[in-house]
Amino acid sequence: MEQYEPQSLSAPQLAAIRRSMTEGRMAMSRRALLRSAGAGALAVGGLGALSGCGIPPATRTAETSKADDHSDEEKWLNFSNWTEYIDVSDDNKHRPSLEEFKRRTGVRVKYTEDINDNVEFFGKIKPQLAAGQDTGRDLICVTDWLAGRMIRLGWMQKLDQTNVPNAYANLAEGFRSPDWDPVRAHSYAWTGIPAVIAYNEKATDGRKVTSVTQLLEDPSLKGRVGMLTEMRDTVGLTLLDMGKRPEDFRADDYDAAIARLQKGVDNKQIRRFTGNDYVDDLSKGDIAACVAWAGDLVQLQADNPAIKFTIPDAGFMMATDNLLIPNKARHKRNAERFIDYVYEPKVAAKIAAFINYVCPVDGVRDELAKIDKELAANPLILPDAEFTKKSHNFRLLSAEEETSFEQKFAKLIGA
Structure with missing residues (x-):
């Protein structure tokens, strides 16, 4: 052979x-x-x-x-x-x-x-x-x-x-x-597939963005925040920020997370919900900070050193x-x-x-x-122990929960 x-x-x-x-x-x-x-x-x-x-x-x-x-x-x-x-x-x-x-x-x-x-x-x-x-x-x-x-x-x-x-x-x-x-x-x-927080440090004037609370409440980011159309990532990170575990949350926890995100929509803190089309807006600075997928960030950073990411203290979704x-x-x-x-x-x-x-x-x-x-040293590709212990998974939903939760999320994002 x-x-x-x-x-x-x-x-x-x-x-x-x-x-x-x-x-x-x-x-x-x-x-x-x-x-x-x-x-x-x-x-x-x-x-x-x-x-x-x-x-x-x-x-x-x-x-x-x-x-x-x-x-x-x-x-x-x-x-x-x-x-x-x-x-x-x-x-x-x-x-x-x-x-x-x-x-x-x-x-x-x-x-x-x-x-x-x-x-x-x-x-x-x-x-x-x-x-x-x-x-x-x-x-x-x-x-x-x-x-x-x-x-x-x-x-x-x-x-x-x-x-x-x-x-x-x-x-x-x-x-x-x-x-x-x-x-x-x-x-x-x-x-x-990790979902973390990304920001453009030029758009934030050098300030770090480290939490969902900051995304939803920092007035300097108003109108320049992106969230993902993937329910498990956006709601999962919000649950973590609220002190809830995505692995074992209850229905009322989910509703509270949706309500918190809805407030961000109503007060125009959130610019929009996106698939990976946040990539161009983040690179240009139209979106200053957002929930993002790790694979995108590895690629973006190769061309734009202003793109940074953080792992919230509360953890991230995997x-x-x-x-x-x-x-x-x-x-x-x-x-x-x-x-x-x-x-x-x-x-x-x-x-x-x-x-x-x-x-x-x-x-x-x-x-x-x-x-x-550089790839071998990147925790978004090969997580170290510190990175791994902050990883969380969204629990498996019943068919009834999946229907209910996705309908509520669809209403939130206007789908």
Whole structure:
């Protein structure tokens, strides 16, 4: 078999990639649609697609969901992912990690960037999953709340942990026990997505912005504050600022957080709620401070040193995108081999250097430093202990709560 030596990206290549993310196709692709179970999608009918799904979880069991595994005779893996969410070569013609996987294993990856938002993608695969049929996909990558929903419905396969020894050993501690898959029986994290506070120090005249209280109450920021249209991030950070834990808040806590945000809307403290289109406004200073996604900030800071971020003392929100194998997948073992492969530190470093979100793989720091020392030292990509202990997750909602909470948030943001 042909030997393949992975090539590290140079600093100029990385800079070019970062610029493409903020100025080119990346600017309105992966992050623009990130975790789009937000108010807009759900308020106009997405909730109906997710609320009951028409089939109770008990109709899918480990036995009824088994499929013949054709991995030995079919050297294929069908992988659905978000756009621009894996490393590519500088000329955009190759995906080095996928090519290395094929050279090493003989398994060719049919890589499809057909996930534009969680609700839309769920709509594509729901009919087959509900009917107990093959979706045509061996591996998918979806955000934690949807992963939890599909696991609860019995639509995702349990992993054979003997086929993923690297993943089992190298999964970072903070990703090991999500409430929706407590022992990672069905999933492994692809990347972490922190929501923190960002500000443009030129727009704030050098003042730091360190809390949601400051965002909502500092008169010097009036009309120049941005909040995210992602409910779990905006409300989660507000709950933390109120001394509540997003992991176990009550319905009246949620209502209090919404009321607090509504006051910020009514008194025009909040300029607007955005997807990742806050990026341009923050860079220009039209938005002085906002709730932001970490991957954006890594990229923005490469071009604009005035962009700063802070981790509130109260903590920050962390979500994950996750790898899962749907029921009836034809190539389960090939999918497990790929999951194990991307948990090798050298491979994980190459992917992290491109996508710039939190890497869930322990032992990756030295490998990432070979590509870019600044990235390896950035806590938004490789969190240190101090950063990690401030991380919080939004608890899994029941179908009824999801409907109610998203409707209230949609009304708040005018969706």
